[in-house]
Amino acid sequence: MSTQQDPTVYSQCIQWQLTDILSPVPVYAVFNRNYAKQPKFVTWQLRNVHQPVYTGQTQSNKGIDSPTFQATVFAQNMNDAFNLSNTILQSLHGYSGMFGDPTDNGFFVAKVDCVWLYNTYDNELGLNQIILDCTFYVPT
Amino acid sequence: MALINKVLPGYVATLWMQEADSPTALTDTQLGTWANVEPIIGTEAGGLGTTGIQIPVEAVPPFGSDDAFAAYSIAGARTGAKITTQNQVTSLSITAPWNPADTAQLLVREDGTNGTIIRTYVVAVYDGTDTVAYAFNGRIGGLKWDMSPSAEGKFEFVIHPVGGNSYGWSNNT
Numbered sequence: 001m002s003t004q005q006d007p008t009v010y011s012q013c014i015q016w017q018l019t020d021i022l023s024p025v026p027v028y029a030v031f032n033r034n035y036a037k038q039p040k041f042v043t044w045q046l047r048n049v050h051q052p053v054y055t056g057q058t059q060s061n062k063g064i065d066s067p068t069f070q071a072t073v074f075a076q077n078m079n080d081a082f083n084l085s086n087t088i089l090q091s092l093h094g095y096s097g098m099f100g101d102p103t104d105n106g107f108f109v110a111k112v113d114c115v116w117l118y119n120t121y122d123n124e125l126g127l128n129q130i131i132l133d134c135t136f137y138v139p140t
Numbered sequence: 141m142a143l144i145n146k147v148l149p150g151y152v153a154t155l156w157m158q159e160a161d162s163p164t165a166l167t168d169t170q171l172g173t174w175a176n177v178e179p180i181i182g183t184e185a186g187g188l189g190t191t192g193i194q195i196p197v198e199a200v201p202p203f204g205s206d207d208a209f210a211a212y213s214i215a216g217a218r219t220g221a222k223i224t225t226q227n228q229v230t231s232l233s234i235t236a237p238w239n240p241a242d243t244a245q246l247l248v249r250e251d252g253t254n255g256t257i258i259r260t261y262v263v264a265v266y267d268g269t270d271t272v273a274y275a276f277n278g279r280i281g282g283l284k285w286d287m288s289p290s291a292e293g294k295f296e297f298v299i300h301p302v303g304g305n306s307y308g309w310s311n312n313t
Contacts (some may be wrong), residue, residue, distance in 0.1 A: 007271050096184075098268065139144075139148045139149060139268075
């Protein structure tokens with residue numbers, strides 16, 4: 001038996017805890033909303049950041065991280081959307097090496113695995129959208 | 141450089157072999173010496189890539205040694221004992237996505253047909269900066285091509301190590 005927890009409580013606790021840890025740096029809960037006006041652009045959001053934790057009280061006894069970021073390609077022109085998505089695939093799918101700026105916090109990824117999820121079209125915005133999931137495997 | 145001090149994704153492992161048609165396998169001492177192993181490993185895994193070629197495998201299988209022990213017991217005694225014996229180096233069952241024109245796979249195919257060629261193989265583990273290498277000598281056996289329509293065509297083979305001591309660990313220095 002278990003009780004369904006209230007995510008609202010989760011969000012309140014996360015906000016407090018992060019504020020406590022990071023103070024005086026401000027912490028905001030952000031619901032991603034896109035105000036971009038360009039004819040083509042890409043957004044991303046990170047999810048599934050998780051290292052498996054293993055037995056015992058040693059905090060460092062844990063595994064590798066394999067987070068995913070979802071890239072969303074927006075373009076008024078359909079070919080632009082496909083070409084931008086293809087550029088991401090060509091560059092990242094199967095890629096192993098430096099990820100990010102090598103001179104500023106860049107790090108080594110063992111492999112990047114991209115999945116082209118689906119295409120869609122937003123009639124109100126007049127934008128083609130292609131959504132890709134990119135998972136990267138990080139030595140820890 | 142020090143040994144890699146991280147927990148690593150399985151993706152960091154790559155499999156390399158000497159690329160000569162009739163190679164001179166490394167000696168037992170050389171198998172554990174980075175200067176001898178480094179040329180077999182490609183630059184993308186922290187080696188020199190001068191005498192080796194990568195085998196494009198789906199995954200590097202477990203490597204190391206087989207478990208072997210002698211067990212004995214004494215009548216009337218509560219416990220017996222297990223004593224480890226000389227463990228054999230583990231055979232590697234390899235599955236590769238088959239490309240009939242792949243240079244490394246052709247070399248493996250020829251080794252398997254020949255049956256006697258002893259070649260040095262290296263499993264390289266690379267974290268982007270440093271490399272740890274497990275090198276051993278072996279022959280190729282068990283060539284199979286699996287063209288099941290439910291998946292991509294696969295080229296399967298087994299690398300059988302030669303001798304109980306014919307392996308070594310090394311890392312870049």
